[in-house]
Amino acid sequence: MQVFFSEEHRRHFPQAELNGGEFVTPFERPSRVEYVLARLNERGFAPPVAPGAPDMAVVRGLHDAGYLEFLEAAWDEWKAEGFAGEIIAASFPARRMQIARPPRNIDGKVGYYALASETAMTGGTWTAALSSVASAQAAQRAVASGARAAFGLCRPPGHHAASDMYGGYCFINNAAVVAQMFRNDGADRVAVLDIDFHHGNGTQDIFFDRGDVFFASLHGAPEDAFPYFLGYADEVGIGAGEGATVNYPMLPGTGYAAWAEALDAALARIKAWGAETLVVSLGVDAYKDDPISFFKLDSPDFIDAGRRIGRLGLPTVFCMEGGYAIEAVGINTVNVLEGFND
Ligand code: SP5
Ligand code: ZN
Numbered sequence: 001m002q003v004f005f006s007e008e009h010r011r012h013f014p015q016a017e018l019n020g021g022e023f024v025t026p027f028e029r030p031s032r033v034e035y036v037l038a039r040l041n042e043r044g045f046a047p048p049v050a051p052g053a054p055d056m057a058v059v060r061g062l063h064d065a066g067y068l069e070f071l072e073a074a075w076d077e078w079k080a081e082g083f084a085g086e087i088i089a090a091s092f093p094a095r096r097m098q099i100a101r102p103p104r105n106i107d108g109k110v111g112y113y114a115l116a117s118e119t120a121m122t123g124g125t126w127t128a129a130l131s132s133v134a135s136a137q138a139a140q141r142a143v144a145s146g147a148r149a150a151f152g153l154c155r156p157p158g159h160h161a162a163s164d165m166y167g168g169y170c171f172i173n174n175a176a177v178v179a180q181m182f183r184n185d186g187a188d189r190v191a192v193l194d195i196d197f198h199h200g201n202g203t204q205d206i207f208f209d210r211g212d213v214f215f216a217s218l219h220g221a222p223e224d225a226f227p228y229f230l231g232y233a234d235e236v237g238i239g240a241g242e243g244a245t246v247n248y249p250m251l252p253g254t255g256y257a258a259w260a261e262a263l264d265a266a267l268a269r270i271k272a273w274g275a276e277t278l279v280v281s282l283g284v285d286a287y288k289d290d291p292i293s294f295f296k297l298d299s300p301d302f303i304d305a306g307r308r309i310g311r312l313g314l315p316t317v318f319c320m321e322g323g324y325a326i327e328a329v330g331i332n333t334v335n336v337l338e339g340f341n342d
Pocket of ligand 2: 197322323
């Protein structure tokens with residue numbers, strides 16, 4: 001399986017994440033991918049290939065124009081305002097406030113476009129986000145050209161990013177872009193399977209009213225887990241999208257038996273729906289020692305999960321999402337890919 005990866009991810013390395021009222025070193029850090037690269041190499045995968053420039057037409061098709069302009073200019077505007085720190089959202093349009101009017105002031109714009117304040121941006125964030133989606137796109141092209149599967153080792157991740165919102169460490173929705181590219185290439189029905197511990201709120205939101213892209217997510221129940229405000233089982237899509245979204249929220253302490261049952265249910269739904277191609281949002285934060293999550297999967301479970309996904313028999317693009325137990329991230333990620341290859 002070909003792996004696509006850009007060194008440009010390093011340009012995104014904020015020093016701060018707001019966690020429990022303290023600033024900590026972000027859980028989503030550059031070293032995460034070093035462990036994945038090391039394990040891929042150890043376990044016989046071919047060296048990763050650097051992607052070319054991103055295809056911005058697809059990105060612009062899914063993301064709001066004002067949002068993309070904001071991401072590109074945010075750092076310059078933040079500096080011009082005289083702020084000394086990293087970009088961190090502080091003021092949000094909450095209930096009954098204006099959501100149709102982005103403010104002019106950069107501090108206001110940051111809050112307008114953020115869905116959470118834990119994710120800081122710096123001068124290199126936009127470049128890194130573009131390189132991340134470029135890796136996803138290169139993986140899609142490999143599969144569109146006939147490969148059974150490919151892996152976009154994306155960093156920063158993407159599944160929390162909606163058309164016009166960043167947060168949860170995500171800026172551009174890589175998996176959504178891949179799904180759209182398969183549609184543009186002529187696939188009538190594309191499925192996104194999100195196995196990251198966190199609900200893929202951005203992906204769900206982008207495709208919620210569409211009947212051509214199926215979205216299935218296994219995640220920590222919103223009552224208990226970030227992003228808190230989406231991911232309930234009764235969210236099933238709307239309009240043409242009704243029935244093309246399925247959520248499997250699970251409680252703290254969930255182990256592999258229950259998780260695998262949800263995975264099988266999700267895969268059965270994807271199959272019954274008639275998906276022609278599959279995009280996997282591959283987070284490995286369902287791991288038992290993940291520092292910000294509460295499922296109890298062990299490393300061998302990820303091999304089994306990969307096998308089950310592989311048995312669907314669909315052309316598949318994997319996009320890296322979360323996973324913060326740094327050393328195990330490599331093992332668990334490669335376990336999924338190897339299980340899939342079995
Ligand atoms: C891509 C991805 O996995 N994003 C996850 C973003 C989660 N950010 C907020 C997490 C807050 C968790 N706080 C729990 C601390 C437990 N020590
Ligand atoms: Zn996650």
